[in-house]
Amino acid sequence: MNDLLDIQHIAFELASEKYALKISDVYEIIRLQQISPTHNSKFFLEGVINLRGKVIPVVNLHKRFKLIECARTKETRIIVVKSREEMIGIIVDKVDSVIQFNDIQPTPKVVAGIDGEYFEGIGITENGVISLLKIDIVLHD
Incomplete structure (x- = not known):
């Protein structure tokens, strides 16, 4: 966990x-743009989506994590990540900030549940806690 303390994170x-x-x-x-549905x-x-001539698959993390879908707003963004040599977009409700954690704890087993392998830990901030994602596992599991 301590090696994650020196790393900056994007909070969303x-x-x-x-x-x-x-x-x-x-x-x-990037800002939310027109997403062309695919049969998958x-x-x-x-x-x-078409990102400067490159076709990028877009994942809905609300569905992935079985969360209630929120209305898309002007704050909705697509975070394009590089995962296993592939560019993939993930839809998020809002990007908050770049953050570096002072303390990161292991994900409690009770919280982790069946999808515990998706999380690297829990980042502690003065405003609360933030779940740190293992994006390769989230997108390819």
């Missing part, structure tokens, strides 16, 4: 819950 919100990704996993943050076996794949 999904259904009023706070999450973060390592900034090194983030390629770009993964229930959480929203579709694809």
